[in-house]
Amino acid sequence: MCHQLLVSSYFHTVLGIDRCDLNIKSNSSIHHTELYGEDRLIVRRGLPFNIILHLLPGSNEVKPSEASLMFIVETGPLPRKESDTKVSFSLQDSTVDTEWSASATSDPSGNSLTVSISSSHNAPIGVYSLTLDQLGQKTSLGQFTLLFNAWCPQDAVFMRSEPKRQEYVLAQHGQIYRGTPKRIKGKPWNFGQFEPGILDICLKILDDNPKFVSDADKDISGRRNPIYVTRVLSAMVINSNDDRGVLVGEWGEFEGGTHPGLWIGSGEILRQWAESGPVRYGQCWVFAAVACTVSRALGIPCRVVTNFGSAHDTNANLMIENLYDENGERLSGGDSVWNFHVWVDSWMTRPDLGKEFDGWQTSDPTPQEKSDGVFCCGPASLKAIREGQMTMKYDAPFIFAEVNADVVDLVRLSSGKFVEFSGSTKSVGCFISTKAVGSNERHDITHQYKYPEGSKEERMVYEKAQHHNKLQKKGEEPGIHLKVFIKLADNMIVGSDFEVYAIIKNNYMKARTCTFLFFARAMGYNGKLGDNCGFLSEKVEVPSGGEKRISLKLEYDLYKNAITSDRIIQLTAITIDKETVDYHKAEKTIVLDEPEIEIKLVGEATLSQPVRTELTLVNPLPEPLQDCSFTVEGVGLTDGKPITAKVGTVGPKQEAKASIEFKPTIAGSGALLVNFDSDKLKNIKCSISVVVKE
Secondary structure, three states, X not given: OHHHHHHHHHHOOOOOEEEEEOOHHHHHHHOOOHHHOOOOEEEEOOOOEXXXXXXXXXXXXXXXXXXXXXXXXXXXXXXXHHHOOEEEEEEOOOOOOOOOEEXXXXXXXXXXXXXXXXXXXXXXXXXXXXXXXXXXXEEEEEEEEEEOXXXXXXXXXXXXXXXXHHHXXXXXXXXXXXXXXXXXXXXXXXXXXXXXXXXXHHXXXXXXXXXXXXXXXXXXXXXXXXXXHHHHHHHHHOOOOOOOOOEEEOOOOOOOOOOHHHOOEOHHHHHHXXXXXXXXXXXXXXXXXXXXXXXXXXXOOEEEEEEEEEEXXXXXXOEEEEEEEOOOOEEOOOOEEEEEEEEEXXXXXXXXXXXXXXXXXXXXXXXXXXXXXXXXXXXXXXXXXXXXXXXXXXOHHHHHHHHHOEEEEEEEOOOOOEEXXXXXXXXXXXXXXXXXXXXXXXXXXXXXXXXOOOOHHHXXXXXXXXXXXXXXXXXXXOOOOEEEEEEOOOOOEOOOOEEEEEEEEEOOOOOXXXXXXXXXXXXXXXXXXXXXXXXXXXXXXXXXXXXXXXXXXXXXXXXXXXXXXXXXXXXXXXXXXXXXXXXXXXXXXXXXXXXXXXXXXXXXXXXOOOEEEEEEEEOOOOOOEEEEEEEEEOOOOOOOOOEEEEEEEEOOOXXXXXXXXXXXXXXXXXXXXXXXXXXXXXXXXXXXXXXXXX
């Protein structure tokens, strides 16, 4: 009887809660979320966080072990126990790091109770409500946001290296590589995942995706899995082909929107989307940069990757076929090779594929082909791509082709027969680049995607992936009698005239006569050819064992209206001997050099004090630049928003100058990003490091 009274007393004790302190500052420091600010509690899963329950007078006579404390966490519009979107758990002696659990200790004064709550390392990410249930009497303790946790060994995104976690989760600015394999140039980008309001926008993106709209319960439950979240981001965040995605892709006309080359950070794009829907316009590096921002904001380690010579294989035969007629004219076709292409890698385990495929996973957010009926691509394991595992989800064959397809050039004869006359085994998947950990240096990660070109392993992987292909295999080259090369000038800055050269060599035992064509055509970075900006055609006789050198002058007056803001010109030299059906081709892509922006800080940068930066750029063109402007942006420097100074008209070879003032809001090291824009010269970017003193 006495025992029953004790039990009854234990179960009917209710603590009087005056208020709950979510202990935001201390929890944020432990959970690496202090950069989000202190206005709410943001924690990473699988790691305990502490809250403090301040008790009403009289409650201090009750011991925690004598109180009936049940905690309830809920997320999503329809929380359910079966979906793990609603979990109840009571106090234990200590927390458990594999499931939702809680333990408590009393303050010596007895006026408060510190409760340690551990979330499951496999819980869905998102905004949670926290409720205390005492014998049916419920008290709301507040809300918290739960993120993936690269610091938790049990979490699917766990990353062992602290420098890599600092880079791939916490770094707010980086470099995105563009250009050609011969002239790779890093462009600064402001990811800004911790800027005010950005995390809310990232969560809104998840809530706007079609899977949430059609089945919210299933979608919220699926957010435990970084594979699922990454696939949703690829489909929804970065393209608006199927849904109310963030960015509209455009590679031609940019009326009614912002030119893709003007963006220098993700924050402005995400804020515009949250206010008014899909943002115009983006291209691959913008899609990838925003995807990286959202991934890092949600806690998924992510890096931006550039692939030089990126194949778009439309018919899935792992070959890029360029078709020409008998006169050397290019015929339109579905396949293409992008000068460069940018996507993201995200770090996670792959229990659906097997432990050996854990690690970096590629997702390509640029809308190109449909996957499972939706415009998205990935995540595909880098190890699966490297080993040619074509059956591994998601979209491994497409990504394999992006980095490892062969290129073959075919002439269609008047008889309808196709003759192969040129090709490349090494032009696709070159210098695959990402920013190095802890520095602005370029890190070449080609070896993570593929074996060395021409190696025995690479041959085996390629032929395994393309066992059905009947075209000439990599590494074989027919006997060549004529060969053509292209040589470039040393200085090819936009605005100047310069010469390029073709050299035809004859290895035949007698002189050869051929028709020689030399084309210069503007090209977008996505491989789309534009207008001609130089051309010559002539009959050429090359002596036995000799060579012929032919020059083509590229004049600014001819190329200025043809080139895009990418400043790319493709050179093609073709020799044609119709009698012997002998065709040869050489091709080179050049990116015209751009002027440098000189950035100078006047004085020291001090917290909350105005600091001025002076910006200078010399107009390299032989004509005036109209509507010139400089824009600066930096995390903790410009209050999360770009600042623009208009310059107006700048004459030929004259200096564009501007002075911009900003007021730093965060002490420590940061980066100031600068973009120059005008009517004839766009996408000129530069950055400097800024150390802000207290």
